[in-house]
Amino acid sequence: MMTTLAPVLSAHWDADRSWTLATYEANGGYRGLRRALTMQPADVVTTVKDSGLRGRGGAGFPTGMKWGFLPAPDGGPRYLVVNADESEPGTCKDIPLMMASPQVLLEGVAITSYAIGCTHAFIYVRGEVLHVYRRLLRAVEEAYAAGYLGKDILGTGVDLDVTVHAGAGAYICGEETALLDSLEGLRGQPRLKPPFPAVAGLYARPTVVNNVESIASVPAILVGGASWFTSMGTERSAGHGLFSLSGHVERPGQYEAPLGITLRELLDMAGGVRAGHELKFWTPGGSSTPIFTAEHLDVPLDYESVGKAGSMLGTRALQIFDETVSVVRAVTRWMAFYKHESCGKCTPCREGTYWLLQVLQRIEAGQGTSGDIDLLLDLCDNILGRAFCALGDGATSPVTSAVQYFREEFEAGMHTPADVLFPPERSARFDYTPRRRTQLAGVHA
Incomplete structure (x- = not known):
């Protein structure tokens, strides 16, 4: 039984003023960006592909492959859009990440932008979380002042501007094309596909849309290497992820563990279902995924195993309900x-x-x-x-x-x-x- 967690994204959340650039740098921050800038952009994409990193926003699509869908450069702009419109009921991983360590997201944005040839990236934040919006704005200011964003990043001739945009509070804007319409100032509604965002996304230009956790996972991959990342998780669901436990559990919160861990193992570390009660049903990936019951306690929480059992891993929002709930x-x-x-x-x-x-x-x-x-x-x-x-x-x-x-x-x-x-x-x-x-x-x- 797996009994240890894998703190990577959350490794320094408990550090003093963890959200500041100084704390992030003291704990090895921006080493991934420095390494990426010594590589060819195509090699950065290959590294992420080899790592097996899959989108952490719910769909689980291979991240590096998504980057590779962009057409060849034509002299015009291309964009990176980070989907931070976390609004799935039960999901609460991206907001804590941005609150505790916004710089890891910005480093991931800088690496991704370099890899895909983007000079202007956008972070679309859910408007209700004003505290997160303010923290990201301050983090961007610090990154600009330190030379990690802006013109001639770290003297390499690479340019990148980052815009933090606050949405107006619509769940539908978590859908990538509705998000793009909202970002353009239109009513947030899904677009007809094709064309897909990789071909005609923001402002009808090639665009990569990735979740916060997906982008924030990139710096560690550049530092540790693809083989380090694949040493965690399962063969087809590699790496680590944030599992959000809420509801009738003794110690709710964020548990960062390798994919493939089971709810039984997570509950053991979280103190179990609240005292005097027993598990009745739970969601493996938020309220939009088919529910599971106590008979699914030992289903490995990876994309393939959860799918085979009849649900979806989604955002790993584990809502726990005991026998008192209708x-x-x-x-x-x-x-x-x-x-x-x-x-x-x-x-x-x-x-x-x-x-x-x-x-x-x-x-x-x-x-x-x-x-x-x-x-x-x-x-x-x-x-x-x-x-x-x-x-x-x-x-x-x-x-x-x-x-x-x-x-x-x-x-x-x-x-x-x-x-x-x-x-x-x-x-x-x-x-x-x-x-x-x-x-x-x-x-x-």
Whole structure:
């Protein structure tokens, strides 16, 4: 059993003022950039390809291969866009990374930009996280002042400008083409593909769009080498990753470990499910991935194994729910989110999420009808594979998987409300009894 973590990105999060350039440099920061600048850009791309680094934003597409899709230079600009619009329910890895160590992201941006021939990169940050936005702006200022960004980086003749852009708070802008439209000042909606961003992305120019963790993983690969990176993880899912444990777990937080670790191993290190309770269901990659149950505790958390077991690794957002939680209520809350966040561009997602929520709400209220479960599955079937982007597909995942594993709870919704079967106060992480609420009100008066 794997009992150790692999702190690479998170190795110095607990250092004094870890977010400053001085602390980052004291711990070996920007060695990767210095090495990259002594190499040919094509060799940097090859190194990342050989490392097996796969996109850490959910899809798991090989990062180096994505860079290689750019067409040959034609004299015009090409762009790098970092997707920092972290908004998947349960996902909380990129924001802590940018708060604790923004310079590792900027170093990754500089290396990637050099590799693909980009002279202007963008970091698209979720607008609600104002503290992260401010920290990134300050980090960019420090990097410019130190010569890691701007004109003639480290005297090599390489130029790079970085713009930090705050979005306006739309989940759909996590989809790469909707993000590009938003960055251009348009309404954030997915584009028709092809053309793909590598050919016609930002401002209709060749563009690479990568997740924060993907780009932040690049500096260590340049320092340690491809073989070092592939020594962790599995054959097809190499390296380390941040696993976000939340919910009914004793010590929730970020656990950086090699891909292929299991939830059982992570729970052992996190103190297990909260005392006196047992695991009921969990998400391996956020709310848009099919749920797992206790029978999946030993599934290796890598792209292939999770896919084979019937779900997706996604963003490694491990939401843990014990036996006090109503599956129907949880899925209904997720569906309310997807219905609200649908951009409305395509009919399957716009109408499908609306009707899924209507049916789920009446089942939750104990007012379901005999045909509602079949109706839910039929609605999901009419959305899956027919929506304009992955939001519609993701919205069906928790519904179909919940019915698969907990059909009896949906059947109970034909006569008994979910809050009767599963009183909400039993699943609360904290004491929210009337007396406790009164005490808290007195404290904050």
